[in-house]
Amino acid sequence: MFRKIVLTLPLAMAIGHAGAAENYTEMAQDEILRALIDKTGSAYLGQSPQNLQMMPDNPAYWVAEDGAELFNTARGPNKVTLEECDFGKGPGVLEGAYVELPRYFEDTGKVMDLESRLVHCMTTLQGFDKDDPAVNKRHGSDSDMMKLQTYIAMQSNGMAWNPPMSHPLEKAMRDAGEVMFYRRSGPMDFSCQSCHTETGKRIRASTLPNIHEPEEWSKAISWPAERAGQQNVRSTEHRLRGCLWQMRHPGIVPGSDASIALISFWTDAARGQPAILPDLKR
């Protein structure tokens, strides 16, 4: 009997270990969140049972469907699809592309996030003018930009955040973003740190994510996400804009190097944790 236990023990441990670590990519978004809540007991992650219940009916899934159609439609003056667009893992490769952004791109010599890469492909490959509403309208579930971003990001659901840090420019941007994270300024003396480096703290009734708790931070940065109270799917740049607005800092230009530096740092902070894409938030 003893021998039987000894032999099954490594097998049980192997199954248990594999089940805990690798299943996220096969999980629905709410299952991933439940797993993270079970793992951590985080007040931030578990603050809304109602939200968890609504996740299977996330309106963002419809937006992603629209995005899939747009992606595969020949559009713009050049009448091509976005299948030739390289999001970092090769032209048209979407699986796992979003969790490896921002990253350095040889063709532009810049570190780019999804939004700026999409703008690049829509203008250079499809030939849209940068002021064309298809490119310029960045917010709202009815925008091409949000449909495409939601679709593309969804192809990374459950995958570990893994922005590359091998190129010196990637590291430089990430490190500058870290300095900016801690940089207090403006009439309220706020920095990102003012709200995001302690666990379980609340602004009014909302529990805040701590950047030093990777499981919390993974949900925090899981955008695009449907904002239930705003009835629209919102992007990473939209979230950044909202933060800076509340901090009483000046508005930021989406796709600007300062915005990429911050997004770079905050994505690196969630490294290894499963992304929840698209997410549902209040």
Add this chain to the structure above:
Amino acid sequence: MLKKISGTAAVAALTTMVLAAGLLHAAAQGDADKADAVDYTSMTPEALAEHLIFKTGSFKTDQPVQEGGVAGKRLEQDETQRLCSALRDQPVDGDTAGKVSALARASIKYPEGGIKLGDWKVGRELAWSGFGYRVGHRNDDHSQAANGPGGNCYNCHQLATDRTGGSIGPALSGYGKLRGSGEAMLKYTYDVIYNAHAFFPCTKMPRMGANGVLSDEQISHIMAYLFDPESPVNK
């Protein structure tokens, strides 16, 4: 922290040497300064951050702001902000605490006629209101706020129990009831609202008076909300 900067700079320098030329990155961003190409990888993170903030057109710095002037001014740091930012996640050290609290005490201005308690009902609204000073895609129009921009106290503090306050700062429920409203307590409270760094160097609390967020009159109403026995805070 100094050690960390050296390490990062050393790695950046070494990597640059190893990879030789070809790592220049154009600084130009739309309407930004079309300077000579700037090598981000040869800058320290601190220098690059300042560069990104001020030299790349990343922020909408020319927007007019409610206090007058333009938004770019809000990105400049004063000594208190600079010293406190350098701490990152570390608790304040004695040297920084000394400098910051001295700066804070020197900044405090008392109202003409002395510290007075105003109307707690106005203070209640000011403590709840998060309106004011926001710029960017939507600018708060202060002429639309009957009592002026709010103090947003409930953002971080629990005050009266009829509304939900945050937990970033200590709970202030029963503030006046627990402390009484003697002269020393009034002065201490005024000082904390005006510039909390006087007592809590590198606190997260905004410098409501010193930064011009709240007027003398507004502070008097908020203090009434804290001290008046009739205020819900003390019920």
